Amino acid sequence: MARKRLTREESRAQTRERLLEAARELFTERGVNGSSVEQIAERAGYTRGAFYGNFADKQELVAELLEQRTRSEVAEVSDLQRRAESFGDMLELLRHWNRERDQNLPDWMALRLELVLHALRNPEALPMLAQREKLARSSIQTAIEQRIGEHGALPADPALLALIVHALEDGLLIQRLLFPDEIAGDVVVDAVDVLLRSWRPVASDPPD
Amino acid sequence: MARKRLTREESRAQTRERLLEAARELFTERGVNGSSVEQIAERAGYTRGAFYGNFADKQELVAELLEQRTRSEVAEVSDLQRRAESFGDMLELLRHWNRERDQNLPDWMALRLELVLHALRNPEALPMLAQREKLARSSIQTAIEQRIGEHGALPADPALLALIVHALEDGLLIQRLLFPDEIAGDVVVDAVDVLLRSWRPVASDPPD
DNA sequence: ACACTTATATACATACTCGTATCTGGATGC
DNA sequence: GCATCCAGATACGAGTATGTATATAAGTGT
Known part of the structure; x- marks a missing residue:
């Protein structure tokens, strides 16, 4: 399994995408209002820091x-x-x-x-x-x-x-x-x- | 305006009904998850005490x-x-x-x-x-x-x-x-x- | 009018959420 | 290999939510 080393840009994009995917799942399960930023970040495998680095809110x-x-x-x-x-x-x-x-x-x-x-x-x-x-x-x-x-x-x-x-x-x-x-x-x-x-x-x- | 004096039971029922009505409005405006118990009670003209007296949660x-x-x-x-x-x-x-x-x-x-x-x-x-x-x-x-x-x-x-x-x-x-x-x-x-x-x-x- | 009942308010403890500010370690460039 | 940069982690403060425990005032029966 030759895992490619990601450039910064790629890595950032990946994070963004993972956050979006996690949000999709959570919104489905608990609704938009029922999902906190922290839960989204956590499910994506990050902390809130990553979230606010990628989205204003x-x-x-x-x-x-x-x-x-x-x-x-x-x-x-x-x-x-x-x-x-x-x-x-x-x-x-x-x-x-x-x-x-x-x-x-x-x-x-x-x-x-x-x-x-x-x-x-x-x-x-x-x-x-x-x-x-x-x-x-x-x-x-x-x-x-x-x-x-x-x-x-x-x-x-x-x-x-x-x-x-x-x-x-x-x-x-x-x-x-x-x-x-x-x-x-x-x-x-x-x-x-x-x-x-x-x-x-x-x-x-x-x-x- | 001869406002009838309510019996306890009537008054309680009225409170319950007002809480439900307030919840209906708020759920419509902000969604179920977007409305807090406090907001519901407040819109109905009460505090959380009245809410928890009438509903478990x-x-x-x-x-x-x-x-x-x-x-x-x-x-x-x-x-x-x-x-x-x-x-x-x-x-x-x-x-x-x-x-x-x-x-x-x-x-x-x-x-x-x-x-x-x-x-x-x-x-x-x-x-x-x-x-x-x-x-x-x-x-x-x-x-x-x-x-x-x-x-x-x-x-x-x-x-x-x-x-x-x-x-x-x-x-x-x-x-x-x-x-x-x-x-x-x-x-x-x-x-x-x-x-x-x-x-x-x-x-x-x-x-x- | 008295004791007592109970609906609602108030006070409190705990936990969650948000957004920001700061820190850090690995990636990047020279 | 050294300096720089920056994605993401950590720490923090203020605000908000929940549920409970206690207090109070008004309603009820005698």
């Missing part, structure tokens, strides 16, 4: 966490959108992606809700969150218009339909959190499937 | 808050279900009810999310929350089956359809929180309307 770390997460999710959505060629493709990719996330659903969702609440109380963080939502929504809307709308009339404004599909995800995941056994891991995809089918004009059903 | 108060809220929401859902005679009725009642809640949507929703997170981290509180969800879902399912299903085939298992409608509420409200201007106050009802219309078999459209 907890707020700043939360902001960075939100930014990181937004970035990675925006990337995921873009990727999904880019790779889906057919309508069936999209559902398949979505299913696959959901399966992976389902492994750590409580963690993923708890952190999401924490961040939503944080944004509610710190409006300056709102645009960051909004970015992800808007992209996802518009991406869904495009898909709806292209895959379904072109075959006939939609049952409502495509913007509303997209909003429905997008919002459904949060709602279903919350329900799945509350009833892990009762609700299948694939609900989200199944539900989207049902919706899109029911909106597809009966007229021309392409062979797929 | 904050956890116990949260439990009671959750219970109160569950009770009142279960009552509301039951009421809605009981009063809605026709399908149009239900949408109308729902619209009215949503309008009222929309006045304090951020507060209402923030507290709901706080409680969901609390239940996630304190599984013993989970059944309490689950109660409300189940009732709402089954109530929706009944409505779907009666108002729509009897006229023909549904596009999917009514349980799934009900779950979709129910889950949609949380999801849409979260989106509305994040985009208060962009998303109309009536989204929830509008969305439900769209869904139910799109699921209604085209065959026989009763005059209503």
